[in-house]
Amino acid sequence: MGINNLFEKVYRVVKNIPKGKVASYGQIAKLARVRGLSKRKITPRMVGIALHKNPDPENIPCHRVVNKDGRIAENYAFGGWKKQKKKLLVEGVKFIDEMHVDLEKFFWKPRP
DNA sequence: TGTGTGACGATCG
């Protein structure tokens, strides 16, 4: 675990996503930016990369992160998109089609 | 050391 690692900030935010909710890459990027107060910018792209290299899937629920349209990740690093979908379904997250979660109902709205 | 390549997203022509 690094100290100044941008990835760490991402992981910290992702850990806060409650069970049964999903967040977007862009949303995580913003939250990590505020929390980090870093001069470096965390972009949604960075978030995706960070989660792809998730060192601790047990404690970092990266399956709860989808893109802005609610689409799950084709290249989900721990078994592919079907695995990600399964994990979400088990938590009660509903899908509107094969690869899109119902953002209307399950999008995480963090408290201010 | 330089270059290419990413679980993305906003913008531009």
Add this chain to the structure above:
DNA sequence: GCGATCGCCACAC
């Protein structure tokens, strides 16, 4: 409306 392009940074080569 869609593809190209860019921003951003870590990492493999």
